[in-house]
Amino acid sequence: MKAVHIKDLEGPSTVSVVDAAPPVRKDGDVLIDVHAAGVSFPEVLQSRGRYQVKPDLPFIPGAEVAGVVAEAPADAAVRVGDRVAALPFLGGFAEQVACSADAVFPIPDSLGFEQAAAIPFNYLTAHFALRRRGRLEPGETVLVHGAAGGVGTAVIQVAKAFGAGAVYGVVSTPEKGEMAVAAGADEYVLADGFKDAIKTATGGRGVDLVADVVGGDRFTDSLRCLAADGRMLVIGFTAGSIPEVKVNRLLLNNLDVVGVGWGAYALGRPGYLQGQWEDFLPKLSAGAIVPPLGGSYALAEVRDALEAIDNRKAMGKLVLRVRD
Ligand SMILES: NC(=O)c1ccc[n+]([C@@H]2O[C@H](COP(=O)([O-])OP(=O)(O)OC[C@H]3O[C@@H](n4cnc5c(N)ncnc54)[C@H](OP(=O)(O)O)[C@@H]3O)[C@@H](O)[C@H]2O)c1
Incomplete structure (x- = not known):
């Protein structure tokens, strides 16, 4: 699958798109076909090793995605084919990501994937x-x-x-x-x-x-x-x-x-993220919350998105179109 790699800590200019092995779904995980991913300040920090989460190199960044469920545990609240937003915290800048079922959320039909990817984080x-x-x-x-x-x-x-x-x-x-x-x-x-x-x-x-x-x-x-x-x-x-x-x-x-x-708060409390989403979903469904997108980039343009944030040029939320 196509995925973004951070392979050194030189900043956005050395971040690249590579062919990577698809993720293996563990018990309790949902496998998602990613359509769009949100880009945030922490990914710029990660490209320099300055974020509190420091994975071994190389790694696939990407905290949040929107897409379609490809595989799910039998007891998960979502089913294969559901449109979802999710918070894998890492690995989201890729065509597929595995994410704990606790951090996968249903989205209203009215919400496009790019806007949905702008929401979780x-x-x-x-x-x-x-x-x-x-x-x-x-x-x-x-x-x-x-x-x-x-x-x-x-x-x-x-x-x-x-x-x-x-x-x-x-x-x-x-x-x-x-x-x-x-x-x-x-x-x-x-x-x-x-x-x-x-x-x-x-x-x-x-x-x-x-x-x-x-x-x-x-x-x-x-x-x-x-x-x-x-x-x-x-x-x-x-x-x-x-x-x-x-x-x-x-x-x-x-x-x-x-x-x-x-x-750290949410990850230490099983069920907390789902409770947040329940509080939040009626506002999304009613159109009371519509995230303003400041830029939509193809996966191959990931450096441009990271550099816009790094150079303080970004406005609103930037998203990657993972499947154009
Ligand atoms: N605590 C948490 O749980 C949590 C969760 C998520 C994110 N965060 C943090 O929230 C922060 C914002 O993230 P974001 O995704 O909103 O970033 P963003 O989209 O880049 O926005 C950050 C804003 O900071 C302002 N800014 C002021 N001085 C800056 C400088 N020297 N360089 C760059 N921007 C500067 C800019 O506004 P002006 O140009 O208008 O001043 C910019 O629009 C990050 O530090 C991130 O790590 C914290």
Whole structure:
């Protein structure tokens, strides 16, 4: 089968498409004919050995896919021929992948494979961040950093679908701001000077939640954007540096800084991912969540997709068309 290989740790430019042996389905796994795969920031990190998951080389990356069930255990909730999205976490950039049945999800007929492939990784992260870790209540306001990116657009859409009030996107360019608004944000502000812009937009009150995938030197100003009782969700560090926090800022306004480590949490709790999907599926079926795609690439163009993310050019979610 055709598959993408990471064979060294030199970054996106040496990632290649190879002929690889198809996966062997183990007990409890579902074998999926992959039609599309989502591309995310962690795959760029993996191409340099900078992600927390470090498989032996060479390996097939690809955390999330959409496709058709080719083989399934007798007791699985899905059957041969079902259209599904899935979270193999690795191996998804290939014509076939084997995935634990616990991480295979039915998709509505209305959803195309490319959009379905955009959902599991980012939207279940956003769901965990906002609902479980952030304790989002209806009407609460949310600020989203990296708001035109994969996780950012997912946070915007999940926040809105689960009843948030105003959602503000923080972005580096007006073009990205338009993408955040198209995804459902009420307003965007530019990263440069975002604290003052948010204070103005909220009449001085600030927001109830900040979702941060960027980290770096924005952190203290993000805390200053929080209203009393506010929660700061630490999701990622695309800026490259890990912020430090002076905890007196938390005491003064009763703020929480909350870690969001969705993968480890979900994998350690059988059934958790299926519970998330059950909560999520009605929103998908009703069309309340439609992931904005920023680019669709043939499998052979995988480097272009990874480089777009690496060069901060990507907007919305990028997907690979595995079977053109
Ligand atoms: N905690 C979890 O469970 C979890 C789960 C999934 C992903 N993540 C993490 O979430 C982060 C975002 O992933 P993603 O797929 O949404 O990435 P993405 O689509 O590339 O979006 C990231 C955004 O970060 C912003 N950014 C700021 N400084 C940047 C820099 N120096 N280089 C690149 N981007 C920069 C960019 O927005 P502007 O240009 O507008 O600033 C960009 O749109 C990653 O760190 C990933 O590892 C965490």
